[in-house]
Amino acid sequence: MRLLYTLAAYLLVPWALLHLALRARRQPAYLDHVAERFGFYRAPSGRRFIWLHAVSVGETRAAEPLLRALRERHPEHRILLTHMTPTGRETARSLFADAVESVYLPYDLPGAVRRFLRRFRPEIGIVMETELWPNLVRACAEAGVPLYLVNARLSDRSAARYARFRALTAPMLAQLAAVGAQTDRDAQRLRSIGARKVEITGNVKFDRAPPEDQLARGAALRQRFGAQRKVFLAASTREGEERLVLEAAERIDDPALLTVIVPRHPQRFDEVAELLRASGKRFQRRSEESPVGAQTRIVLGDSMGELFAYYAACDLAFVGGSLLPLGGQNLIEACAVGKPVIVGPHTFNFEEATELAIEAGAARRVAGPQELAAAVAELLSNPQQARRMGDAGVRFAGAHRGATARTLTLLGL
Secondary structure, eight states: OHHHHHHHHHHTHHHHHHHHHHHHTTOGGGGTTGGGGGTOOOSOOSSOEEEEEOOSHHHHHHTHHHHHHHHHHOTTSEEEEEESSHHHHHHHHHHHTTSSEEEEOOOSOHHHHHHHHHHHOOSEEEEETTOOOHHHHHHHHHHTOOEEEEEEOOOHHHHHHHHHTHHHHHHHHHTSSEEEESSHHHHHHHHHTTOOSEEEOOOGGGGOOOOHHHHHHHHHHHHHHOTTSOEEEEEEEOTTHHHHHHHHHHHSOOTTOEEEEEESSGGGHHHHHHHHHHHTOOEEEGGGOOOOOTTOOEEEOOOSSOHHHHHHHOSEEEESSTTTTSOOOOOHHHHHHTOOEEEOSOOGGGHHHHHHHHHTTSEEEOSSHHHHHHHHHHHHHOHHHHHHHHHHHHHHHHHTOOHHHHHHHHHTO
């Protein structure tokens, strides 16, 4: 089965290059460092590396507490941080600057992954969440590099997909040194598709505390928005959701309300700006760095690395990816800042964290734009209720910390 998979991987190389070219039309950085995707690097080798793979933005942010703990415990090692997307790489640069070596993980071709491992010779490999590749796992086993899957999550639908290819995925999972699952349900699903040594370590995203500089930036943003205005934040929105957020904002009877929309992916900033322009709404872009006018109804958050600041600057937050069946985004950061959280019906990527936040009184679920508008209007008109939700969010986030320490124990580091 792995041989058939490898043959398919080689046949898909032309498509992969075409994909990079097409993505580069919206995000030119996709054409940078293409050689790294085939295992050829200019980055220095010859160091003692701890390798951590974080595919894109969300995984890179989630890895921050673990990465900082690794650097503190093992200053004699260099951290090698690998990604699959330019936005993941840019996030690493904004979070860690030159404190880590940041490169692309190569495509899952036997020659490419062997070149990667020969170049950096990592002493240990750590993969965040569920980014696993059969040839890479096999090459690590052959090279004697223990490979761990940490902060692992697996939805029912993803488990079903893996189960259809059990002849390929079960041997791959069995070769992992160990798996640190976020929840008991994640652990059960991972075991059901072939993972062996599975422990429940929790979600390291709870360990990411709001940085002080981000909170200060949020206070400055709030002054720019207008200290007396109510601010409704739609964070990490995905394609198709901005129209629904605008529909909800239209239903709220508050002419002074400021709606701040922060798309999940930076390559969509211009696309969302065109949508706002076509809607006829008066809007400003965060990148303009200018005070928000009294007649401005919408701010487009077209900046990277400021999500905590946006949460700090708002009165309440809708967390995107959840109004449409996209699985939702991380709501923990909004809870940690102490803001009331609203999510849509589709949160399967963060299933347990979302349910726990709702049970704790920190979050509320809505079915669509009409219910979103009603929930926003209710919370804005009832500051005490909003404050109770925000306080519950802080307690909820604090109660679930400790996953980083448990993960380090699993890794033996």
